[in-house]
Amino acid sequence: MRIATRAQRIEPFYVMEVAKAASRLAREVAGGDRPMVFLNIGEPDFTAPPLVQAAAERAVRAGSTQYTQATGLEPLRERISGWYAQRFGLDVPARRIVVTAGASAALQLACLALVESGDEILMPDPSYPCNRHFVSAAEGTAVLVPTTAAERFQLSAAAVEANWGPRTRGVLLASPSNPTGTSIEPDELRRIHEVVRARDGVTLVDEIYLGLSHESRFGQSALALDDQVVSVNSFSKYFNMTGWRLGWLVVPDALVPVIERLAQNLFICPSTVAQHAALACFEPESIAEYERRRAEFKARRDWFIPALESVGLSVPVVPDGAFYAWADCTGWCERLGLPGSWELAFEIMQRAHVAVTPGRDFGSADTRRFIRLSTASSMEQLQEAARRLRAMAP
Numbered sequence: 001m002r003i004a005t006r007a008q009r010i011e012p013f014y015v016m017e018v019a020k021a022a023s024r025l026a027r028e029v030a031g032g033d034r035p036m037v038f039l040n041i042g043e044p045d046f047t048a049p050p051l052v053q054a055a056a057e058r059a060v061r062a063g064s065t066q067y068t069q070a071t072g073l074e075p076l077r078e079r080i081s082g083w084y085a086q087r088f089g090l091d092v093p094a095r096r097i098v099v100t101a102g103a104s105a106a107l108q109l110a111c112l113a114l115v116e117s118g119d120e121i122l123m124p125d126p127s128y129p130c131n132r133h134f135v136s137a138a139e140g141t142a143v144l145v146p147t148t149a150a151e152r153f154q155l156s157a158a159a160v161e162a163n164w165g166p167r168t169r170g171v172l173l174a175s176p177s178n179p180t181g182t183s184i185e186p187d188e189l190r191r192i193h194e195v196v197r198a199r200d201g202v203t204l205v206d207e208i209y210l211g212l213s214h215e216s217r218f219g220q221s222a223l224a225l226d227d228q229v230v231s232v233n234s235f236s237k238y239f240n241m242t243g244w245r246l247g248w249l250v251v252p253d254a255l256v257p258v259i260e261r262l263a264q265n266l267f268i269c270p271s272t273v274a275q276h277a278a279l280a281c282f283e284p285e286s287i288a289e290y291e292r293r294r295a296e297f298k299a300r301r302d303w304f305i306p307a308l309e310s311v312g313l314s315v316p317v318v319p320d321g322a323f324y325a326w327a328d329c330t331g332w333c334e335r336l337g338l339p340g341s342w343e344l345a346f347e348i349m350q351r352a353h354v355a356v357t358p359g360r361d362f363g364s365a366d367t368r369r370f371i372r373l374s375t376a377s378s379m380e381q382l383q384e385a386a387r388r389l390r391a392m393a394p
Contacts, residue, residue, distance in 0.1 A: 006136065006137060006139065009136050010133050010136060010137070011133075013129060013130065013361065014129075014357075014358070014360050015040065015041070015357050018345060018346075018349075018355065018357055019040055019041055019355070021346070021349065022038060022040060022349055022355035025349060025350070025353070026353075034353045034388070035353070036349075036353050036354070036355055037353065037355065037377070037381050037384055037385045038374075038377065038381075039354060039355060039356055039373045039374045039375075039377060039381075039382075040356055040357045040372075040373075040374060041357075041376075042178060042237075042322070042324065043236075043242050043376055044237065044293070044297075044323070044376045045376055045378050045381075046240045046293050047240055048239075048241050049285075049286050051280040051283050051285055051286050052239075052241070052277045052278070052280045052286060053277070055276055055277045055278075055279060055280040056273055056274070056276065056277035059272070059273050059276035059277065060273060064272065064273075064276055065272050065273055066272060067269050067272065068269045068270070068272050068275060069269065070263040070264040070267070070268065070269050071099060071256070071259075071260050071263065072097075072098065072100075072248070072269070072270055073099065073272075073275045073276070073279075076099055076275050076278055076279055077094040077099060077248075078094045079278075079282045080094070080099075080282075081094040081097060082282065083282055084221065084223070087211075088221050088223075088224070090221060090223055090224055092223055092250055095256065096227070096251055096252070096253060096256060097248055098249045098256065098259050098260065098263065099246070099247075099248045099270050099275060100246075100247045100248055100249055100263070100270055101245050101270045101271065102234060102236065102245040102247045102270075103206070103208045103232050103233065103234035103236065103247035104130065104134075104247070105245075105247065105266075105267055105270070106234075106248060107130075107131060107134040107206070107232055108134050108137065108138075108266070109249065109259050109266070110134075110230055110249060110251070110259070111134045111137065111140065112138050112262055113258045113262060114170070114202050114204070114230070114255075115135060115140035115169060116140070116169070117139035117140070118140070118141070118167055119139075119140040119141070119167060119168075119169035120140065120141045120143045120165060120167045120168045120169060121135045121140055121141070121142050121143065121169055121170055121204075122143050122145055122155065122159075122160055122163055122164070122171045123135075123142050123143065123144055123145065123171070123172050123173075124145060124147045124154055124155045124173070124174075124177070125144035125145060125147060125362075125363035125364065125365040125367070126147070126153060126177075126179055126359065126362035126363040126365070126367050127144070127174060127177065127178075127362060127363060128177070128178045128179070128206070128362070129361045129362060131172055131174065131206060132144070132172075143163065143168070144363050144364065145159050145160075146363075146366070147159070147365070149316035149317050152180075152182040152183070152184070152317050153177065153180040153182055153317060153326065154182060154183075154184045154185075154188070155173060155192060156188055156192070157188060157194070160195045161195050164199060164201075168199070168201065169201060169202060170196055170201035170202030170203060171192065171196055171201070171203055171204065172205075173189075173192070173203070173206065173222075174206035174208075174209075175206075175210070175218070175222065176209040176210065176213060176218070176320065176321030177322070178209070178322060179324050179326050179357070179359070179361075179362050179370075179372040180317060180324065180326040181209075181320065181321060181322040181323070181324040181325070181326065182317050182319055182320060182321075182326075183213065183215075183320050185217075185218075186218070186220060189225070190225060193222075193225050193226075202230060203222070203225075203228070203229050203230065204229075204230045204232070205222040205229060205231050205232070206232045207221060207222065207231050207232060207233050208232065208233055208234040208236065208237050209237050209322035209323075210233065210238070211237065211238025211290070211294070212237060212238050212294055212297060212321050212322055212323065213321040214294075214298045214301070215321075218321060219321070223250055227252055228252050229250075230249065230250070230251050230252070230255070231249070233247060233248050233250070234246070234247035235247060235274075235278055235281065237322070239281045239290065240290070240293065241274070241277075241278065244274040244277065244278075245270070245271060245274065246270055246271060246275065246278055296379075297323050297375065297376070300323070300377075300379055300382055301318075301319060301323070301375050304325065304375050304382045305319075307382075307383075307386040307389075307390075308325055308327050308386075308389075310390070311386070311389050311390050311393040312332060312393055312394075313327040313328070313329055313389070314331075315327050315328075316328060323374055323376040324372055324373065324374055324375065325375060326370055327370060327371050327372075328369055329341050329344050329369065329370065329371050330369050331394075332344055332393070332394055333369075335394035336394050339368070340358070340359075340360075340368030341358040341367070341368055341369065341370055341371045342358040342360050342368065344358070344371065345357065345358040348371075348389070348392065351392050352385075352388040352392045353388065354385045354389060356371045357371060357372040357373075357374075358370075358371055358372075359372065373385075
């Protein structure tokens with residue numbers, strides 16, 4: 001069977017390959033005194049709060065399970081619009097919001113609408129691997145621009161300007177970022193957008209971790225810049241609805257009918273039950289619970305980062321959002337005689353029974369020096385992982 005070239009260009013999602021290996025080992029050690037501690041997947045240990053679960057049950061009992069319009073339930077678009085006003089002080093009209101089958105569908109729709117064959121999209125290295133594959137699936141090319149800790153592992157306006165070429169279409173940013181948990185300085189983001197706009201390009205920003213920002217200066221949406229920014233968001237992270245597969249896009253008015261047409265053909269509509277459930281995310285009781293959980297994520301970060309530092313896993317930039325630690329493992333690799341983080345991840349998995357993610361997925365600019373650890377697990381799990389890492393430390 002002949003496989004399409006575009007499919008062959010997509011590399012394996014190594015995060016999931018490591019997860020499969022960790023799950024196999026976890027089954028082997030099941031019942032032992034050291035069950036696997038999973039710090040490799042960015043999934044909150046919290047699930048949807050009570051009001052959201054109850055709303056889903058009501059929708060099923062009432063038979064509210066048929067197709068919605070491709071852009072999503074109008075009341076949900078209005079609730080999202082209200083959240084932007086309440087949380088960020090932004091006027092984001094519901095008509096510019098398109099509910100999608102997760103942030104993944106939002107990114108696919110945005111790339112299909114904006115990227116022509118041969119277009120180049122600038123992205124930071126390191127960055128979330130699936131984002132560049134959405135560009136590739138749209139027949140574009142993701143151009144990974146190396147970043148440093150001094151730049152918060154984010155693109156700068158100077159880097160965008162220096163790497164802009166005749167085929168460049170725009171930028172795909174993430175703030176806060178996976179794998180680093182860092183955000184772009186607001187003034188720098190504005191300068192990046194000015195560079196892009198001056199070249200008639202597109203600024204596409206992945207904001208799925210925005211609700212989890214821990215510092216007010218970073219906790220602002222790129223939509224504050226102007227109405228030409230395209231923002232991707234999700235109910236998975238802040239709203240703790242990972243498996244419900246629900247997200248949204250905010251796009252300029254002119255792009256709404258284009259996205260709608262694509263969504264009608266590719267997805268018909270997002271999950272109807274998930275949409276009805278998500279209406280309850282914005283109730284005051286639910287928001288209060290989400291804020292309590294956000295404070296818990298911050299407490300986990302504040303405890304775990306120093307614990308990593310104490311065993312020689314340096315985190316060069318403290319994450320200001322999301323729930324990741326991007327740790328430099330150079331010293332560990334040298335002392336253990338390992339070539340890089342890929343091998344170290346399996347060594348940690350075998351010896352400490354702690355699953356972590358090697359940097360291989362996230363780019364090629366020094367990523368072999370780093371591992372990503374998720375702080376989305378409970379404090380008890382993080383403390384146990386820290387004890388095991390301390391015992392293994394070379």
